[in-house]
Amino acid sequence: MMRYFKPALLDQLAGAYVLGTLKGRARQRFVRLSQAHPVIQQAIIAWENRLLPLALAVTPVTPPKRVWKSIHARLDNPPHKSRFDVFALLRITAPLALGVLLGVGVLQYLPKEELPQQVTQQTEGVPESYVGFLTGTAGAAPTMHASAMRRESVLFIKMIEPVTLAPAQHLVLWGLSKDNPPKRIGIVPAPEGKSRMMLAAPADITFKGITTLAVSIEADGAENNTAPIGEFVRQGPCVKLW
Amino acid sequence: MNSSVATESRDTLTAELENLLARTALHDKKAFARLYELTSPRLFGVLLQMIRSRAVAEEILQECFIRIWQHAGTYMSLKSQPMTWMTSIVRNRALDYLRTQKNASVVPDDAEERVLDIADETPGILAEMLAADEAQSLRDCMAALDANQRKSIAAAFYRGLTHDEVAAELGMALGTVKSWIRRGLERLRRCIDGQALIEEQG
Numbered sequence: 001m002m003r004y005f006k007p008a009l010l011d012q013l014a015g016a017y018v019l020g021t022l023k024g025r026a027r028q029r030f031v032r033l034s035q036a037h038p039v040i041q042q043a044i045i046a047w048e049n050r051l052l053p054l055a056l057a058v059t060p061v062t063p064p065k066r067v068w069k070s071i072h073a074r075l076d077n078p079p080h081k082s083r084f085d086v087f088a089l090l091r092i093t094a095p096l097a098l099g100v101l102l103g104v105g106v107l108q109y110l111p112k113e114e115l116p117q118q119v120t121q122q123t124e125g126v127p128e129s130y131v132g133f134l135t136g137t138a139g140a141a142p143t144m145h146a147s148a149m150r151r152e153s154v155l156f157i158k159m160i161e162p163v164t165l166a167p168a169q170h171l172v173l174w175g176l177s178k179d180n181p182p183k184r185i186g187i188v189p190a191p192e193g194k195s196r197m198m199l200a201a202p203a204d205i206t207f208k209g210i211t212t213l214a215v216s217i218e219a220d221g222a223e224n225n226t227a228p229i230g231e232f233v234r235q236g237p238c239v240k241l242w
Numbered sequence: 243m244n245s246s247v248a249t250e251s252r253d254t255l256t257a258e259l260e261n262l263l264a265r266t267a268l269h270d271k272k273a274f275a276r277l278y279e280l281t282s283p284r285l286f287g288v289l290l291q292m293i294r295s296r297a298v299a300e301e302i303l304q305e306c307f308i309r310i311w312q313h314a315g316t317y318m319s320l321k322s323q324p325m326t327w328m329t330s331i332v333r334n335r336a337l338d339y340l341r342t343q344k345n346a347s348v349v350p351d352d353a354e355e356r357v358l359d360i361a362d363e364t365p366g367i368l369a370e371m372l373a374a375d376e377a378q379s380l381r382d383c384m385a386a387l388d389a390n391q392r393k394s395i396a397a398a399f400y401r402g403l404t405h406d407e408v409a410a411e412l413g414m415a416l417g418t419v420k421s422w423i424r425r426g427l428e429r430l431r432r433c434i435d436g437q438a439l440i441e442e443q444g
Binding site: 011012015016018019020021023024027045047048049050051052053054055056058059060061062063064066067068070071072074075136174176177178181182212214228231232235 | 260264267268269270271274275278282283284286287288290291300303304307308311315316317318319321322323325326327329330333337340341380384395396398399400402403404405423424427428430431434435
């Protein structure tokens with residue numbers, strides 16, 4: 001493993017990965033390691049930025065209309081795999097969240113037979129709640145979680161990893177749903193550690209229909225914006241637990 | 243299009259693509275449709291160079307845009323351009339497919355020439371805007387490589403060929419081709435990073 005961190009070798013492997021000549025198990029291992037080691041991710045991104053403009057030389061070909069029709073149809077009917085991804089995230093994060101937070105009888109939108117035993121054992125008899133697990137990168141471990149009791153108007157937030165803000169910036173929490181524009185939940189009181197956010201309505205009303213939580217960085221002075229302007233630095237599923 | 247206008251247009255388009263990705267992260271379907279409209283011809287073109295079957299290329303394009311829909315929130319504008327990020331998704335999926343197939347060597351062999359055509363013959367507003375600075379820099383650096391290094395890298399990049407396939411196609415020993423590609427990439431890195439440094443200092 002340590003040999004990957006020799007700069008010359010890392011650069012060589014990252015170049016081969018982006019070009020496509022790194023193959024087989026070496027490629028799989030490199031991808032797997034990159035997910036855990038930012039230095040490898042950075043080396044890959046550097047090579048992508050160097051090489052991928054080559055793709056601009058390819059003659060554009062407009063795809064047939066059926067491609068977009070198929071994509072559009074799949075937006076409303078996500079394949080089973082996408083639900084499994086949420087399930088997998090829950091399986092990974094449940095012990096952490098449930099140790100600190102709240103609990104459940106049933107994960108409502110998952111068939112009960114799919115619930116990990118660990119979740120059902122740890123959540124019996126715990127109050128009804130909403131909980132969100134947010135990450136900075138898809139598939140990465142949670143870097144933030146948020147939770148609220150079903151009928152209460154306080155959202156408990158814990159930044160597992162802090163967000164670095166420039167002067168005159170703040171964080172805003174958004175609720176995303178399939179068919180509606182993003183819903184502004186409120187300003188995240190602190191970019192690090194634990195904080196509490198007062199909700200405009202009890203959690204079951206505030207988070208009704210919300211499937212995903214996201215946090216954007218916004219400029220001070222735009223506290224009343226109804227749509228995000230800054231990029232998302234945290235995002236993850238919002239789960240109803242009862 | 244003169245270079246300052248091209249740069250301004252490219253920046254405008256990049257900003258639009260970043261905005262569309264941000265809206266896509268919020269599952270804004272109109273933004274996603276516009277993103278698809280602007281970028282799918284380029285990405286489909288990339289796929290058709292790598293994948294022999296048009297039907298498979300269409301299927302992969304679908305998968306990649308669903309992935310973009312699901313993961314747009316992970317795009318980091320400080321790390322890469324929007325087209326670079328989307329191209330990486332498409333190429334990686336195509337490479338995954340190719341490594342399970344044996345069809346990579348049947349596509350047209352004009353890869354090397356294409357490298358030298360960057361920014362000159364790419365029609366459409368997207369190409370015109372995007373092909374300005376980054377591609378010019380890369381083209382200059384590619385042109386500075388030895389012919390064998392350039393040919394090997396172009397074949398691997400555009401057609402997704404492995405070392406073995408490049409060696410077989412060029413009729414050269416595997417070790418020779420590996421050396422061409424390794425040294426070519428190293429020269430490219432030095433050249434591109436050097437140009438970037440000059441631009442920063444200038």
